[in-house]
Amino acid sequence: MLDALLITRMQEDMTAGLHETENEVAIATGADGLMALAMAQHRANFDLWHGEDNARVPDAPDAEIVRVKHAIDTLNQRRNDLVEKMDVWLIDRLEQDPAAPLHSETPGLMIDRLSILALKIYHTHEEAHRASATEEHRSRNASRLALLEEQRDDLAACLDALWSDVLAGRRRFKLYRQMKMYNDPELNPAVYGRV
Template identity: 55%
Template sequence: MNDRPRFSAREIAALQDACTARWHREDGLPIPEADAWLRTVAEQHAANFELWHTEDRARTPGASDAELATVKRAIDRINQRRNDLAEACDTQLLDALRPLHLPQANAPLHSESPGLMIDRLSILSLKLFHTEEQIARADAPAGHAEKNRERLRILREQREDLVSCLDALWQQVMAGERRFKLYRQLKMYNDPDLNPAMYGSPSGS
């Protein structure tokens, strides 16, 4: 980032949508060429993309216990990466703000950080894509498309609201009127020192 951090929630949402469409067409999760900031945003979205489709596998009818166990472990691993990258978004923003002596220490605290809001935008992008898929389904039962058009309308409104709120937060931070903090998720389930199912078992000792 340059002296004045570049930030646009609308640009973030557009990047997430472009990645969502591309990753459904192509194998793998290629991260687009971009600056370090937008690459982190795209990597965070890639974790949500992988998590979404891995969770779908957990709901496959007839999946064996062994298959479900494998998927569950994958979900835990991907979810950890998702949270780590949301924190990385906040870290990059705070690093870019520090030379400007921002956020103002005495400004009112915003309870949700930009990284967590970006994570919510990522999930909304995936919901929008898959809802549009359902509208286009040729084999869907009667009323399915109409139901999903209403769902799509709500999702678009929710994302527009979140984009506006995130851009407003950033403008307030830049003006010294609001501040945010890095909130560590401190997940316990993947830590062999904190999860009793891991440290309390013979294999974890």
């Protein structure tokens, strides 16, 4: 049901595919519920990453920055909604021991962190091999790349360990709603204060 190695491979392959095909990669058909959700969530992170890049383009017109920032808000909400959907999908298929110690981070949140690491690894690899960069820049990014890969491997092992503990009744997790307020016009004073 949950396999960190399959998830990290999907994220790595999808990241490369999205970059190589100019963002036109369809979600694979035949993926199970969790993998399809993880792929959609990774796509949201991919789009969010590049939206954040676009928000920092020097000399971009103010109207473009506003448009990009609104798109970032929408993408971030989608990302968080998909994290929750992954956790709900897993919870609905489990019989967790209510007496087991509670784990503070959910599998969905860990998959989200792995997704972000996949993007960091891809872009750091680019910088470590960029021909127009200095040798110092490439070397610094090669060191960063090794650290990011170690962090990804550690986090993937932690996800597998958590999942094993949950299945064995040694740990449990529960859904933590993000309850983002900035996108809700009734909860964001910068929005409702202007009406």
